[in-house]
Amino acid sequence: MRFKIFTGLCAVCTFLLPLFTVKPNRIQTGSAVWVFELPPGYWAAAVILIFLIAFIVFSRRHTDILFLLFSLAFMTLLLAILHYLQGHLYMWDAQEYGRISFSGGFWIALLTIYLLLSWAYRNTRHKQLLLPIAILLMTAGVFLFILVGSFEHTAILLEYQNRSQKFLMELLNHINLSLAAVGTATVIGVPAGIWAARSQKYRILVFKTVNGIQTIPSLALFGLMIAPLALLSQQFPVLRSLGIAGIGTAPALIALTLYSLLPIIRNTFTGIYYIETQIISAAHGMGMNRAQTFRYIELPLSTPMILTGIRMSLVQCIGNTAVAALIGAGGLGTFIFQGLGQSVPDLILLGVIPVILLSILFDRLFHLAEHWATPRGVRLAWGN
Amino acid sequence: MNKKLVLVTSVLALSLAAFVILTGCEPKQETKGKVVIASKIDTEGALLGSMIVQLLDHHGYEAVDKTEFGTTEVMRKAIRAEEIDIYPEYTGNVAFFHNDADNPVWKDPQEAYARAVELDEEAYDLRWLQPAPANNTWAIAVRQDLAEQNSLFTLADLAEYVNNGGNLKLACSEEFASRQGALPSFEEAYNFKLEKDQLLILSGGNTATTERAAAEQTDGVNAAMAYGTDGALAALGLVVLEDNRNVQHVYQPAPLVRGEVLDKYPEIETILNPVFGTLDLKTLQSLNSRLAVHGEAASDVAQEYLQENGLLK
Numbered sequence: 001m002r003f004k005i006f007t008g009l010c011a012v013c014t015f016l017l018p019l020f021t022v023k024p025n026r027i028q029t030g031s032a033v034w035v036f037e038l039p040p041g042y043w044a045a046a047v048i049l050i051f052l053i054a055f056i057v058f059s060r061r062h063t064d065i066l067f068l069l070f071s072l073a074f075m076t077l078l079l080a081i082l083h084y085l086q087g088h089l090y091m092w093d094a095q096e097y098g099r100i101s102f103s104g105g106f107w108i109a110l111l112t113i114y115l116l117l118s119w120a121y122r123n124t125r126h127k128q129l130l131l132p133i134a135i136l137l138m139t140a141g142v143f144l145f146i147l148v149g150s151f152e153h154t155a156i157l158l159e160y161q162n163r164s165q166k167f168l169m170e171l172l173n174h175i176n177l178s179l180a181a182v183g184t185a186t187v188i189g190v191p192a193g194i195w196a197a198r199s200q201k202y203r204i205l206v207f208k209t210v211n212g213i214q215t216i217p218s219l220a221l222f223g224l225m226i227a228p229l230a231l232l233s234q235q236f237p238v239l240r241s242l243g244i245a246g247i248g249t250a251p252a253l254i255a256l257t258l259y260s261l262l263p264i265i266r267n268t269f270t271g272i273y274y275i276e277t278q279i280i281s282a283a284h285g286m287g288m289n290r291a292q293t294f295r296y297i298e299l300p301l302s303t304p305m306i307l308t309g310i311r312m313s314l315v316q317c318i319g320n321t322a323v324a325a326l327i328g329a330g331g332l333g334t335f336i337f338q339g340l341g342q343s344v345p346d347l348i349l350l351g352v353i354p355v356i357l358l359s360i361l362f363d364r365l366f367h368l369a370e371h372w373a374t375p376r377g378v379r380l381a382w383g384n
Numbered sequence: 385m386n387k388k389l390v391l392v393t394s395v396l397a398l399s400l401a402a403f404v405i406l407t408g409c410e411p412k413q414e415t416k417g418k419v420v421i422a423s424k425i426d427t428e429g430a431l432l433g434s435m436i437v438q439l440l441d442h443h444g445y446e447a448v449d450k451t452e453f454g455t456t457e458v459m460r461k462a463i464r465a466e467e468i469d470i471y472p473e474y475t476g477n478v479a480f481f482h483n484d485a486d487n488p489v490w491k492d493p494q495e496a497y498a499r500a501v502e503l504d505e506e507a508y509d510l511r512w513l514q515p516a517p518a519n520n521t522w523a524i525a526v527r528q529d530l531a532e533q534n535s536l537f538t539l540a541d542l543a544e545y546v547n548n549g550g551n552l553k554l555a556c557s558e559e560f561a562s563r564q565g566a567l568p569s570f571e572e573a574y575n576f577k578l579e580k581d582q583l584l585i586l587s588g589g590n591t592a593t594t595e596r597a598a599a600e601q602t603d604g605v606n607a608a609m610a611y612g613t614d615g616a617l618a619a620l621g622l623v624v625l626e627d628n629r630n631v632q633h634v635y636q637p638a639p640l641v642r643g644e645v646l647d648k649y650p651e652i653e654t655i656l657n658p659v660f661g662t663l664d665l666k667t668l669q670s671l672n673s674r675l676a677v678h679g680e681a682a683s684d685v686a687q688e689y690l691q692e693n694g695l696l697k
Contacts, residue, residue, distance in 0.1 A: 026679035027592065027616050029600060099676045155679075162681035176399070183396030190393070230465055310396075327453045328462060334425075338452060341425055342676060343592040355694060 002119035007119060008057040010112040011074070015046045017105035019078070020085060020094035023155065025099075026344060031092050033102060038081060044075055053116075064130060071113045071136055072140060078109050079141065083150035097348035101346055156353075159335075167335075170314055177249070177324060178317045179357075180257035182264075189261050193268025193306075195371075203269070210262045217318050220269035221258065222327045226252030250381035252321070252329030259320055260313040267309025271302025304374040311366035318359045322351065389525075404665060415446040417649060422453040422468040426670065428520065428613060430682035432637060433470040438687055439655050442696055446637035453684070454525040464508055470652070473640040474498045475515060475631035482507065485565060491632040493519070498634065502563040509643035513656050515636035516663035518613055522566050522632055524554065525610035527598055538626040542575035542607075555584040556598040562591070565633060573631040595620050613665060615635075615672025637663070659695055 015035045023030030035043045038286030053070055056063075067269075073231050082100065089098040117134055124130045151157050158191055196203040216224075233239045275298055281295045332351045339347030413671050423433025433451030441447040450468060453459065456477060462468045474495075477501040479485045489495040497515055504510040507551055526536060534545050546552050559567045561583055572578055584605050586593055599620035600610035609634055610617060612635075617624060639656050646652060662672075671689060674680045690696035 025619055027596065027619065027676045027677055029596070099679070158679055162679065179396065181401045183400040186393055186396050190562055226461065231463070233465065248462075326454070326458075328450075328458050328467075334452070338425055341429060341592070343590070343596060 004057045009113040014109040018103040019105035025096040064124035071116035124201035189264030193265040197272040252324035263312040264309040271305030400526040420448040422450040422471040434682040434686035474635035476635035513639040515638035518665040520613040526607040543574035546565040557636040591646040610616040613668040615676040
């Protein structure tokens with residue numbers, strides 16, 4: 001019930017806040033657009049939609065199709081308003097260079113759509129079907145509106161069009177940097193974690209080091225890399241020819257790797273150290289030697305835990321990589337800092353939104369990998 | 385089961401290897417040679433950098449585009465570490481790289497340029513090409529209505545207005561308010577003083593935010609720290625007050641090239657000099673405004689300008 005009321009409140013808030021902002025050009029703040037400023041058809045549709053949502057919120061019927069339809073209707077209304085604004089920019093004192101930014105109401109509308117969809121998903125008997133259908137319909141809807149030109153004056157897309165090539169390059173760069181850093185951290189971190197699980201003395205040493213690294217603010221760590229690496233590359237031309245220098249990829253990669261170590265080492269250690277001693281004893285009882293115990297018992301049992309550590313590292317690393325733009329390593333942070341410098345929020349969003357999407361994407365992918373790597377016996381014991 | 389772990393690890397390791405290989409060996413093409421062009425992370429940097437990239441590319445060089453690369457400090461480190469070959473820098477900045485800020489030569493365009501050439505060549509073998517006849521220096525901009533009502537054209541007018549109790553509130557960065565070369569030097573030369581409540585200090589603020597504050601009269605602000613060539617000024621209804629006593633250093637943009645690269649490809653100088661010669665204050669302001677205000681792509685604006693002036697076919 002609380003969930004439904006929250007959904008209803010979100011739906012109402014969507015129209016209480018300005019949905020979009022129309023700006024006459026790239027740097028002026030522009031004017032907010034509320035739904036009640038639009039022609040009657042639009043706000044009437046909004047009011048009807050809210051009443052309908054309120055009705056199902058308070059009714060006891062849980063029909064998945066209804067919720068799915070409402071979320072689609074919500075999205076269509078939003079896109080229709082966007083389309084209307086494209087053609088009527090002059091009503092908000094914007095002309096040729098006018099652009100439309102998303103405002104508070106728009107973001108809450110996205111949340112509402114998500115809530116309606118997840119409610120539909122929870123109550124459906126066709127879990128396999130609902131999500132693909134919803135995604136298909138929504139993508140089709142968005143594409144339809146793109147085809148009729150509803151997005152032509154959308155500020156974030158205008159920013160994207162200006163740098164479409166650079167965007168692709170920086171996106172790949174961002175993914176590469178994050179994966180390379182976490183890859184290196186895995187190669188170092190997993191053995192270090194195993195080592196820590198084996199020996200009390202090294203455990204203290206290892207954790208003191210990585211905990212210490214984690215407390216350094218990311219910007220400071222990037223800064224700290226510059227001097228020693230510049231010195232190294234000046235002393236040894238071989239390093240310079242490999243592309244190692246004070247700024248750029250090398251210091252970013254090192255700093256990001258160092259940050260990625262803690263979750264990987266911590267989880268590897270936990271995964272191995274906390275395996276029940278009976279299991280190990282049983283393995284020994286079956287005649288396994290140390291290497292066999294490790295290979296057939298300890299490693300498989302700790303694999304899900306290790307993968308969780310890698311996943312945590314990767315999600316954290318995708319966020320941290322944004323800061324790497326400050327030392328010339330590129331990545332999506334470039335757009336964030338350009339946007340901050342020119343005080344153009346839409347350009348900041350062009351960097352931020354893909355970072356969020358990347359984090360979610362890799363998080364989901366690794367969830368799948370964890371599920372797949374969990375031994376069947378363990379999965380049964382956990383009951384999933 | 386550990387095969388899976390090995391698989392995941394090797395995928396990650398492979399991506400690392402692929403990354404190193406991809407960044408290490410770029411495909412080689414038949415060109416006169418490779419030149420890495422960078423620029424600062426602002427609209428003027430994007431514009432000037434893009435011009436240099438397109439011109440060198442047009443003349444058969446492999447122009448590696450690293451425009452909008454980083455802050456002044458990063459640029460400076462990068463060119464000294466030979467990571468980049470060329471980037472547009474401002475003459476007046478050299479004073480601060482060499483602790484020469486008190487030298488009066490920085491207030492005259494020719495002398496400042498000569499001094500920059502001398503200092504950078506001697507210390508780091510960096511060569512300055514021809515500067516643009518535009519001064520992108522620190523300035524104070526006021527709202528158009530304020531300027532018209534009180535006939536403010538120069539900073540001397542502003543000083544008189546302030547001293548007669550006129551209402552003024554200036555948005556600026558911490559650096560502008562406190563650095564000796566900025567507001568304090570204006571106050572000294574024109575004999576006025578802005579009190580604390582006449583300043584709105586936006587820490588880490590840049591001219592885009594201060595100008596916007598003045599345009600929108602945030603917190604009663606009606607004046608803003610600005611740069612001479614800012615493109616947003618006209619669109620925001622602000623006018624720059626003239627520094628008629630030449631308080632500020634002169635900041636003329638010019639390509640800065642590594643000596644080694646220029647010796648190898650001396651042609652670069654003859655390619656770039658004609659372009660920078662045409663970029664006067666009005667031209668730069670209007671080109672910058674197309675980037676900053678209209679949101680056009682730097683490469684389009686640069687290309688169009690070069691073609692219009694017959695510098696690029």
